[in-house]
Amino acid sequence: MITYLEAIRLAQQKALATDPRVFLYGQDIGNFGGAFKATKNLAAEFPGRVLDAPLSEDAIVGMAIGAAIEGARPIVEMQFADFSTCGLNQIVNHAGTLFYRTGVPCPIVVRLPSGGTSGGGPFHSQSLEAIYAHWPGLVVVTPATVEDAYTMLLEAVALDDPVVFCEHKFLYYHLKAESLPETSLPIGKARIARTGRDATVVTHGAMLHESLAAASELAEDGYQLEIVDLRSIKPLDTDTVLASVARTGRLLVVSEEWPWGGVSAEVVSRVTTEGFGLLDAAPMRVNAKDTPVPYHPDLWSVHRPTASTIAAAARRLLDL
Amino acid sequence: MSKTIAPVTESDYLKAYRVMLLSRVLEEKLASLYRAGMIKGGVFLGRGQEALSTATGIHLRKGDIFAPLIRDQAGRLAFGDTVLDTLRTYLGSQLGSMRGRDGNIHRGRPREGYYAMISHLGAMVPAVAGGLLARRLRGESGVVGATCLGDGGTSTGAFHEGLNAAAVDKLPLVVVVANNQYAYSTPNSRQYACADLLDKAAGYGVAGHKADGTDLLDCLQTLRKAVQSAREGGGPQLVVASLLRLVGHGEHDDFSYLDKNLKKTAVGADCLLVAEKYIVDQEWKTTEDLTEWRREAEQEVNTTADRVRREPSPDAEEDDWAALSRSEYREQFAAV
Numbered sequence: 002m003i004t005y006l007e008a009i010r011l012a013q014q015k016a017l018a019t020d021p022r023v024f025l026y027g028q029d030i031g032n033f034g035g036a037f038k039a040t041k042n043l044a045a046e047f048p049g050r051v052l053d054a055p056l057s058e059d060a061i062v063g064m065a066i067g068a069a070i071e072g073a074r075p076i077v078e079m080q081f082a083d084f085s086t087c088g089l090n091q092i093v094n095h096a097g098t099l100f101y102r103t104g105v106p107c108p109i110v111v112r113l114p115s116g117g118t119s120g121g122g123p124f125h126s127q128s129l130e131a132i133y134a135h136w137p138g139l140v141v142v143t144p145a146t147v148e149d150a151y152t153m154l155l156e157a158v159a160l161d162d163p164v165v166f167c168e169h170k171f172l173y174y175h176l177k178a179e180s181l182p183e184t185s186l187p188i189g190k191a192r193i194a195r196t197g198r199d200a201t202v203v204t205h206g207a208m209l210h211e212s213l214a215a216a217s218e219l220a221e222d223g224y225q226l227e228i229v230d231l232r233s234i235k236p237l238d239t240d241t242v243l244a245s246v247a248r249t250g251r252l253l254v255v256s257e258e259w260p261w262g263g264v265s266a267e268v269v270s271r272v273t274t275e276g277f278g279l280l281d282a283a284p285m286r287v288n289a290k291d292t293p294v295p296y297h298p299d300l301w302s303v304h305r306p307t308a309s310t311i312a313a314a315a316r317r318l319l320d321l
Numbered sequence: 322m323s324k325t326i327a328p329v330t331e332s333d334y335l336k337a338y339r340v341m342l343l344s345r346v347l348e349e350k351l352a353s354l355y356r357a358g359m360i361k362g363g364v365f366l367g368r369g370q371e372a373l374s375t376a377t378g379i380h381l382r383k384g385d386i387f388a389p390l391i392r393d394q395a396g397r398l399a400f401g402d403t404v405l406d407t408l409r410t411y412l413g414s415q416l417g418s419m420r421g422r423d424g425n426i427h428r429g430r431p432r433e434g435y436y437a438m439i440s441h442l443g444a445m446v447p448a449v450a451g452g453l454l455a456r457r458l459r460g461e462s463g464v465v466g467a468t469c470l471g472d473g474g475t476s477t478g479a480f481h482e483g484l485n486a487a488a489v490d491k492l493p494l495v496v497v498v499a500n501n502q503y504a505y506s507t508p509n510s511r512q513y514a515c516a517d518l519l520d521k522a523a524g525y526g527v528a529g530h531k532a533d534g535t536d537l538l539d540c541l542q543t544l545r546k547a548v549q550s551a552r553e554g555g556g557p558q559l560v561v562a563s564l565l566r567l568v569g570h571g572e573h574d575d576f577s578y579l580d581k582n583l584k585k586t587a588v589g590a591d592c593l594l595v596a597e598k599y600i601v602d603q604e605w606k607t608t609e610d611l612t613e614w615r616r617e618a619e620q621e622v623n624t625t626a627d628r629v630r631r632e633p634s635p636d637a638e639e640d641d642w643a644a645l646s647r648s649e650y651r652e653q654f655a656a657v
Contacts (some may be wrong), residue, residue: 024458050458055489060482063447067386068455070431070448075455090441090479095448097644098439102423105431106646137644162645189650236650 027078058088082113097138122296147178152185191238197225200251214308250281344395361413367392369567372592376540386466421635446483473504534564
């Protein structure tokens with residue numbers, strides 16, 4: 002069985018093996034194999050192309066940008082998504098503006114081990130996809146399955162544009178697949194992860210699995226939730242979302258991010274401005290609480306959306 | 322490792338002087354156009370920094386990487402930028418390299434190794450280092466990358482991170498610091514507490530070079546040595562030159578904060594006048610020859626400005642408004 006984490010490692014291995022322009026740069030990713038072992042054995046297999054970086058997120062991203070200008074395809078690892086804010090300036094002001102300003106694209110992939118895990122705490126748990134999507138010039142993806150982790154990372158490396166690759170740490174070990182696909186939906190297309198007629202749940206990342214569990218719970222009562230996995234945050238597949246809402250008439254958006262200005266706010270905004278007439282009820286959102294992510298498991302499990310809070314919200318949406 | 326450094330010849334000096342002169346004349350024109358309200362955006366001049374900037378650009382070759390900063394008009398010209406593209410960018414011509422999407426000092430042609438700076442100081446240090454790393458991974462050697470910044474830029478995290486990372490990988494990076502005494506209005510006394518910015522070189526484990534930024538000969542000799550050391554595998558080089566910015570931060574700035582006494586100190590000399598005196602004293606050229614060179618520079622600048630003023634501005638209707646190269650990814654915002 003292949004884990005989500007192993008899929009990320011295998012995608013990087015394949016990128017290194019098939020494209021001489023690819024190299025990896027990040028903290029502890031060399032012989033140590035990375036804080037999560039997402040680059041295990043790659044330094045030995047590809048000598049000189051998997052490089053340890055100093056503890057300098059700005060320099061890591063800045064160097065990737067310069068390398069990309071010179072035709073390379075760097076994949077850089079932020080040890081945790083939370084630390085990418087130390088490289089924020091290079092990501093949003095340099096990588097994100099380069100093509101528009103100069104006509105020269107910036108093919109870098111910035112890997113962000115994202116999202117909460119039990120005991121992670123305020124600085125090792127963040128979901129930052131919305132802030133990166135806010136700035137122009139970046140592609141932001143959030144694979145929620147082992148298959149997507151693999152194919153979307155390979156697709157990200159092949160893109161000429163900068164990609165913020167939000168891989169979810171909660172899925173690293175316990176999400177498994179029999180094999181890896183050769184083809185998949187492209188970046189920019191959402192996927193209907195479960196069909197249903199009563200309400201649409203739009204979600205991404207680890208919340209896909211909480212939402213699927215909530216759907217199973219409601220199915221026992223005879224209600225069918227349709228689950229849309231966004232896969233990519235920017236571009237955002239509004240068409241698939243609207244088509245689902247057209248079938249169900251009800252919208253619940255579930256996101257592990259903080260609520261203010263997040264992906265859920267964007268989805269609700271798009272559906273209400275572009276598909277107001279499709280709605281039979283006011284849209285609802287379930288997000289993490291608007292506090293730093295707490296460390297204690299008893300607090301954390303309440304801070305983030307879970308199958309039970311999602312199911313409860315869905316019942317309210319369905320007037321049950 | 323270190324081979325002998327070739328001496329700066331009369332011909333080298335005069336070539337560099339003419340770049341300085343062209344830059345000075347071009348910037349005088351930019352200031353005049355600014356006062357006439359013809360410039361789109363701001364004007365930021367490098368008056369007093371031409372010797373250092375020229376010395377940096379002139380020692381780079383085609384195939385090298387150069388990320389100049391705000392006061393490097395002279396270095397840009399030395400590296401291959403043109404009067405035409407400078408004026409196109411300042412005057413907002415659609416034909417300029419930035420097509421109206423960015424202006425003035427932010428111009429560049431990254432594909433030609435001429436990186437386009439972002440305003441966030443220090444950010445170009447790791448970018449050039451990364452460009453050099455990619456060249457190394459591709460098997461190229463003998464390439465040098467240079468970037469410039471001021472005393473204020475040395476206080477940024479990006480400067481520190483970039484120089485440190487470049488030192489770890491021993492990349493052929495030359496960081497040229499123009500210590501021009503002020504970061505906008507902030508004097509050095511509020512910028513750093515070390516005795517000399519050059520002290521920082523030891524902290525990063527890189528070679529340090531001190532230059533008199535008012536003296537073209539010293540700048541040429543110092544940059545020649547620094548660039549050659551980087552090219553020959555000596556790792557990053559930090560050059561710190563003392564000089565005085567002879568104008569405000571931008572043309573909008575009245576420079577009221579200038580300590581007038583600085584003009585009387587060693588840093589206060591005008592590098593262009595120093596170079597002219599040197600040329601005449603050496604009897605390489607007469608004052609009349611230099612006046613003729615200035616006239617030629619003025620003619621080139623004025624003719625080009627007249628031409629650029631007739632060029633079209635960017636057309637908002639024609640801009641594709643695409644921040645991503647992949648057109649399929651362009652978001653359609655119905656609510657706009």
